[in-house]
Amino acid sequence: MAIQVAVCGPRDCTPEERRNAYELGRLLAGRGAVVVCGGYTGVMEAVAQGAHEAGGTVVGVLSRADREGANPYLTVAIPTGAGEARNAIIVNSADAVIAVGGSWGTLSELALAMRRGRVPVVQLGGWRVYDEHGEVVPGIRYATGPAHALELTGLWP
Template sequence: MTHQRPTPDEQLLKSPDGEFQSDAWRVFRIMGEFVEGFEALASLGPAVTVFGSARTKPGQPHYEQAVAIGRLLGEAGYTIITGGGPGIMEAANKGAHEAGATSVGLNIDLPFEQHLNPYVDISMEFRYFFARKTMLVKYSQAIVVLPGGFGTMDELFESLTLIQTGKIHNYPVVLFDSSYWSGLLDWLKQTMSAEGKIAAEDLDLLYVTDSPEEACKHVHDCLTKAADRERQEAEAFETTRKVMSRQ
């Protein structure tokens, strides 16, 4: 087997070897990735992140469905953010490109699978997974998750944890393809929830659909309602402030 050079993530996670310790210096590289991401993505506007397998091929149903999702969301005015690679990521970026919407790809340095797809307008190359995952969530207002592997599960459950713990709010999570997710959803309900590891209402964080149109409508409806609520709260606060200032 050909030896691959260690990625920055591998180097960071490796146990200290002897007296040499460079972890403290890596903080500057990590900080640089966060600063670069904040500067590049701060003015995106409304955006949706699409997750899914890098191994899905053009012409396969999930690929074409991801193209449709990216296109519909793009036509509705949303920037599309993905991990920038092939498969579902490429498909969603392609859909955004077809709609004339901004298409963002946040790529990762890997020894296999990952290369930047050709449908990206704004791209970044990350060395560290945790910096990349922060950007994938921080600058989006919703996620749509298509079938994928360990990386997709990681991104899904990190997002759910952030919602559950109140770190992010009004953040729709759409699972696409009910047959793919049915086993996981059964386990979440019958094992995790039944044993009290999560609350029953935590399952309501997930919206499952087989329709690109329904996926996009759910995202748009949720975000529109959230924006209306925030506007009403801001107006109520301003009214109260004016009343108090007259007293």
């Protein structure tokens, strides 16, 4: 079975985040990875479009119980009907989690991925988490661009 990489990020994203997500999609499809995402707009749509246009397989794990609002680049749609609890399913499905940009939904996915603790978690832009002593909570890897994000997953040494 192919490597599966989850790419997370906000619905409302900046043009730069959109470009980064699209490029990530292209790169992941080029490596033969299945892209798992939330299936809607913004970063989710950009990574799906990138992977789709590069001939890759894209899975949208949807919060709704039907396909309404899903972006048109999905190979497979999984309408979980689980609401935001589907973020845990996205994380469980991944050999690595990459977040592009910041939002509360995106942060919940990063936190669930770190809580799970089995796979590399990479951020490209977005928010930072500090502990009570004012220090960055360790564990997340910070990338400077899409290619660097792929490198930081360690999946293609």
